[in-house]
Amino acid sequence: MDYALNPYSGCAHGCVYCYAPEVTHAEWGGWRIPKAKMNIARRLALELPNIEGVIGIGTVTDPYQPVESELELTLQCLKVLKDRGFRIHMHTKSDLILRDIGLLSEMDGTIGITVTGIEERESKMTEPGAPMPSRRLEAIRELVDAGIDVYALVGPVLNHLEGREDAFVDAVADTGVKLIYMDSLNSRPLLSERLARMRFRGSPSAERRINESAEAAGIEVRPVFR
Numbered sequence: 301m302d303y304a305l306n307p308y309s310g311c312a313h314g315c316v317y318c319y320a321p322e323v324t325h326a327e328w329g330g331w332r333i334p335k336a337k338m339n340i341a342r343r344l345a346l347e348l349p350n351i352e353g354v355i356g357i358g359t360v361t362d363p364y365q366p367v368e369s370e371l372e373l374t375l376q377c378l379k380v381l382k383d384r385g386f387r388i389h390m391h392t393k394s395d396l397i398l399r400d401i402g403l404l405s406e407m408d409g410t411i412g413i414t415v416t417g418i419e420e421r422e423s424k425m426t427e428p429g430a431p432m433p434s435r436r437l438e439a440i441r442e443l444v445d446a447g448i449d450v451y452a453l454v455g456p457v458l459n460h461l462e463g464r465e466d467a468f469v470d471a472v473a474d475t476g477v478k479l480i481y482m483d484s485l486n487s488r489p490l491l492s493e494r495l496a497r498m499r500f501r502g503s504p505s506a507e508r509r510i511n512e513s514a515e516a517a518g519i520e521v522r523p524v525f526r
């Protein structure tokens with residue numbers, strides 16, 4: 301990615317392991333209330349003639365958080381980028397991306413969908429505003445079937461996956477995806493305190509087991525953000 305495009309600041313997915321508030325010096329409570337950059341598509345159209353390279357979308361906040369279904373700022377940006385022939389690299393943990401699958405299938409780009417487990421209970425605790433894992437896995441499946449370049453972003457790997465690594469990898473493999481980018485917990489002071497209160501922590505042993513299981517399933521695993 302050569303540029304970062306985030307149509308929203310703040311993110312209603314509210315993941316307990318999110319370190320973006322610490323990076324952007326935002327308060328955790330305020331972070332969970334998204335602010336929309338209403339003129340972003342217009343500004344993007346003005347700036348594109350002066351740049352070239354891959355546009356990263358969703359580098360700090362999720363471009364398909366719930367407010368996007370109403371405001372369509374990400375969709376507006378995608379249309380501008382498609383018209384100018386830009387390559388994109390986009391991250392999300394929402395199946396709202398399927399709304400734009402037709403457009404994405406006509407663009408040059410790579411999509412990462414985050415999955416951190418398969419259990420709804422843990423997902424509700426760790427990613428309370430995000431779609432359940434089953435919907436994200438279905439989104440990966442539909443993107444694969446549409447011929448879009450997609451990978452599963454598995455991270456952070458937390459201790460609730462211990463003992464369930466093989467079932468998790470089976471569910472990911474079922475989507476047809478052939479690449480996992482795996483991320484360890486990025487432990488920053490406030491974030492670690494929050495997770496410790498909930499008895500969550502990073503799990504190197506789960507990472508190792510996912511690696512082995514994915515390799516056996518014919519899925520390539522690469523580290524990310526390292």
Ligand code: SF4
Binds near residue numbers: 311313314317361
């Ligand atoms: S989806 Fe990403 S940006 Fe949004 S709260 Fe979760 S980790 Fe943070």
